Amino acid sequence: MSYKKFFPYFKNSDMTYLDSGATTQKLQTVIDSELEYYSHYCANTHRSNFGDANKATINYEESRKYLQKFINAKDSSEIIFTKGVTESINFIASSFAKNFKTVIISSLEHHSNIVPWHMQGRSLGDGLEVVGYKDNFAFDYEEFEKILVKNPNSFVSVTHISNAFGTINDIKKICEIAHKYDSYVLIDGAQSLVHKKIDIQDINCDFFAISGHKTFAPTGVGAIYIKQELLEKIDPYQTGGATIKTVTYNESVLLDSPYKFEAGTQNIAGVIGFKKALEFIDSIGYEEIELREYKLYEYLQNELKKIEEVVFYNTTKDSISNKSFNVEGLIHDDVGILLDKQKIAIRVGHHCAMPIMDHLQIKGTIRVSLAFYNDFDDIDKFIIALKRAIKMLKD
Amino acid sequence: MANIKEAIENIKDDLEFFDDELDKYEFIIDLGKKLKPFNEKDQKDEYLVQGCTSQVWLVPTIKDDVLYLSGTSDAIIVKGLVHIILEIFNEKTLEEIQEFDINILSELGLAEIITPNRQSGVQGMIKKIIEVSKNGNI
Numbered sequence: 165m166s167y168k169k170f171f172p173y174f175k176n177s178d179m180t181y182l183d184s185g186a187t188t189q190k191l192q193t194v195i196d197s198e199l200e201y202y203s204h205y206c207a208n209t210h211r212s213n214f215g216d217a218n219k220a221t222i223n224y225e226e227s228r229k230y231l232q233k234f235i236n237a238k239d240s241s242e243i244i245f246t247k248g249v250t251e252s253i254n255f256i257a258s259s260f261a262k263n264f265k266t267v268i269i270s271s272l273e274h275h276s277n278i279v280p281w282h283m284q285g286r287s288l289g290d291g292l293e294v295v296g297y298k299d300n301f302a303f304d305y306e307e308f309e310k311i312l313v314k315n316p317n318s319f320v321s322v323t324h325i326s327n328a329f330g331t332i333n334d335i336k337k338i339c340e341i342a343h344k345y346d347s348y349v350l351i352d353g354a355q356s357l358v359h360k361k362i363d364i365q366d367i368n369c370d371f372f373a374i375s376g377h378k379t380f381a382p383t384g385v386g387a388i389y390i391k392q393e394l395l396e397k398i399d400p401y402q403t404g405g406a407t408i409k410t411v412t413y414n415e416s417v418l419l420d421s422p423y424k425f426e427a428g429t430q431n432i433a434g435v436i437g438f439k440k441a442l443e444f445i446d447s448i449g450y451e452e453i454e455l456r457e458y459k460l461y462e463y464l465q466n467e468l469k470k471i472e473e474v475v476f477y478n479t480t481k482d483s484i485s486n487k488s489f490n491v492e493g494l495i496h497d498d499v500g501i502l503l504d505k506q507k508i509a510i511r512v513g514h515h516c517a518m519p520i521m522d523h524l525q526i527k528g529t530i531r532v533s534l535a536f537y538n539d540f541d542d543i544d545k546f547i548i549a550l551k552r553a554i555k556m557l558k559d
Numbered sequence: 560m561a562n563i564k565e566a567i568e569n570i571k572d573d574l575e576f577f578d579d580e581l582d583k584y585e586f587i588i589d590l591g592k593k594l595k596p597f598n599e600k601d602q603k604d605e606y607l608v609q610g611c612t613s614q615v616w617l618v619p620t621i622k623d624d625v626l627y628l629s630g631t632s633d634a635i636i637v638k639g640l641v642h643i644i645l646e647i648f649n650e651k652t653l654e655e656i657q658e659f660d661i662n663i664l665s666e667l668g669l670a671e672i673i674t675p676n677r678q679s680g681v682q683g684m685i686k687k688i689i690e691v692s693k694n695g696n697i
Contacts, residue, residue, distance in 0.1 A: 206603040495634040501671060502636070505580040527613075556585060557635050 167537040171380075174537070179509045180545045185486045185533030186511055187377045188358060191444050194381055194437040201433045202341065208424065209432055210406045224432055227439040230385060234442045235372070236363045239393055244425040245435050246385035249354040252373035253321065255388060255425070256350055257281065259401045259417055260371075264319040266292045268311055268347075270303055270333065271523065272326040275516040277352050281321075293318075294519075295422040300478045301331040305341065312345035320349045324356040328515040328531060329478050330461075330486035332360075339368045348394075354378055358535060359457060359484050361450040364389055376434060380441040386436030395421040402427045411507065453536045459486055460534050460543065469548045473554060477524060487530035488515070491550075494557050496530045501528075502553035508546050563659050566647045571667055585635060591638030594645075597631035601632040603678050613637045619691045624653050626692055630684065637638050639673055640681045656692035661685065 168174040175180065181189060190531045207217035210222045225240075228348040232240045257280035261267060267281050271294055286292040293315065294306045303322075312318065320342045324335050335351050342349045350371035353362065358379045362371055369391075376385035378496040390398060400407060400418070404427040409417040445453070464487055465480050473492040493497055500512030514521045514528040521528055532546065561569060578599040601618050610616040613634035620627045628649045632638045647664075648656060664685070670682055 432647070495613055496638045497634045502581070502584060504670075507586055556581070556588065 166539065167269055167448070168539075171537055179321050179507050180542050180549075181509045181541060182532045182534065184358070184535035184538075185355060185378070185511045185515075186534050187383065188380045189357050190382065190437075191380050191441055191515055193440040193444060194404075197440045198382060198433040198437045201436055208429055220436075223439075224430070227435045229443055230439045231374075234381065234446070235357075235389060236365050236373075237389055238365065239422045241395060242364075242389055242392050244387045244388050244390060244422045245430055247431060248377065248383050249352060249373040249375045252354065252386055252388035253350065254278055254280050254373075254533065255401050256371050256373075256390075256398075257321075260348075260394070260398045261319040262319070262351055263455055264317070264348075266291060266293055266315040266318040266324075267316070268295060268308070268318050268320045268342075269293045270322045271297050272301060272303075272329065272331055272333075272355070273321075273323055273352070273517065273519075274327045275518070276354070277323060278323050297323075297331075300483075301326065301329055301461075301481065302483055303332065303333045303338070304329075305334075305337060305533070307340045308338070309341055309345075311348060312342065316345040316347065317549040318342075318347040319345050321352065322349070323354070325353075325359065325484060325486070327355050327396040327486060328517045328520065328529065329356075329481035329530060330488075330533075331478060332356075332482050335369065336367050339351045339370075343368070347490055351526065355437065356417045356488065360454065376441070379438075380444065380462070380525055382434040385431045385438050390421070393432070399426075400425050400427065448536070454484075457534060457538045460540070461485055461487070461537055462542050462548075463540055464532060464534065467543060471547075471551065471554070472556075477529070482537045485535070486531060486533045488531045490526065491554055494554065496528050498548070498557050499530050499553050502556060503546070503549050506549035506552065510546070560650060563651055563655055564663070567610055567663060567666065570643055570646060574667060574669070581643060582637075587639035587643070588635055589639070590642040591632075591640075594631060594642045595629060595630055601629070602631070607625055608687055615641060615681065617684050619688065619689055621653065621691070621695070624695075625655060626651055626688070628688070636666055636671070637681060640669065641684065643667070643669075644681065644684055644688070653695060655693045656688065658673075659689075661689065 170191055173189040205216040205219045207220045209221040227403055228240045229241045232243050237243060246482045252274050262284055267286060281292050283367050291313045296304045298304050306322055322333060322338055325332050339349045348370040351369045352373050354375045357374055372389040374387040377383040407418055407427045409419050461480055468474050468489060475490045475492055477488055490496060496512040503510055511531045574583055602616050606616045606618050608617050613632055615632045617630040629643050630641045631644060632641050
């Protein structure tokens with residue numbers, strides 16, 4: 165079955181879209197729901213009490229409940245909407261995590277989970293520890309535990325799936341190990357909700373950062389899951405309208421979560437649209453999504469392997485959807501330009517993960533990132549275009 | 560020698576000759592091959608233009624209010640784009656460059672020159688040329 169028919173982009177663009185790791189295409193139902201909000205009941209939420217405002221508030225809160233159930237969180241108060249993963253991490257970094265002596269990250273983080281820690285004055289060995297990797301970019305659990313032995317009561321912030329290489333970390337295991345050493349764990353789920361079923365209670369993380377726009381929803385919407393027990397301990401990192409019970413000139417008394425964390429007017433249309441994206445995933449099921457993506461991913465790897473100049477950095481084992489590679493003797497920018505001219509949308513560069521690129525002594529890679537709406541034909545077109553680009557650049 | 564506007568027109572004519580985008584880029588690759596040899600000693604940080612990933616080196620010198628440029632890149636297509644930029648700005652008076660409306664470059668229709676995607680370093684190169692011409696020194 166082709167799922168492209170549910171995404172208008174594929175009707176309107178002649179590009180072969182293989183850049184879903186940067187942002188996914190948007191569902192017609194998502195776009196329709198945004199349009200409906202703006203054209204039929206556009207009003208602010210949680211403030212005014214007239215009909216359209218109430219409808220907007222109800223739909224906004226329905227999205228929260230849907231996301232709560234979607235990731236199997238205990239309570240809807242654990243779901244705080246943000247503008248995306250970057251804001252989610254910055255929020256927790258600058259409120260709850262800032263007072264921890266040590267923050268532990270992995271080698272495969274993207275800049276959103278590196279720069280906020282540097283902004284707190286942390287550097288490697290001085291408030292920031294980085295867990296290395298073993299073969300095939302596998303998270304080094306032994307090293308992780310050693311770091312925790314030396315630094316109990318730390319804040320751990322680790323990606324679920326690497327944006328550059330698709331490596332999947334065993335986040336349940338990471339949480340288990342971290343909790344043994346009284347540490348808290350934030351999982352960066354930017355690349356994962358679109359590919360894998362998330363069961364928050366099973367993972368048992370303390371925080372989970374979610375991206376809407378990488379999950380078929382509008383840009384500018386995301387969420388942070390915060391474990392119920394921690395909600396009282398966390399201060400908002402921004403305050404303002406709709407976050408308070410009472411305000412006098414002497415003091416402000418904040419509401420409970422999630423409202424105390426959602427200051428100012430939110431991306432109402434985006435949040436409402438997000439629910440439509442989750443409903444669509446539910447209608448297909450993660451089993452079908454994972455199976456389809458796995459077949460595509462294997463096919464991509466096998467087709468790339470047939471091109472002798474292609475240099476890989478990892479296998480398909482314990483990874484998903486994001487395939488990074490280079491072409492021997494060529495700079496990825498050149499390949500990217502010629503793929504673009506052949507209507508192939510991929511990303512070239514460091515993928516906002518410069519430290520790992522430095523470590524591999526490369527400036528960047530060519531990254532193909534798949535979503536379940538892609539098909540074998542997309543990969544065939546890409547391979548033909550890649551071969552032509554290589555020929556043009558090497559001749 | 561053609562002035563800046565004429566140089567742009569000439570390049571535009573060359574590029575418009577190709578109906579197929581890939582043929583156009585084949586032409587740009589060939590331009591890169593024709594780029595005047597760049598002194599390897601000048602491939603140093605001092606002359607590196609800020610770009611995102613591919614590297615561009617640009618050595619500007621000023622003599623009698625005329626800007627002389629040499630440059631190169633480690634990327635093949637970018638090298639062709641460097642050729643185009645040098646064709647436009649090399650050996651032009653500082654005054655002519657200062658008066659140049661940068662928006663005219665969009666007429667070339669080359670996304671790598673006009674898109675602020677921080678990718679190719681070509682934009683940084685143009686910025687540097689304008690800066691040097693305004694300051695009157697390197």
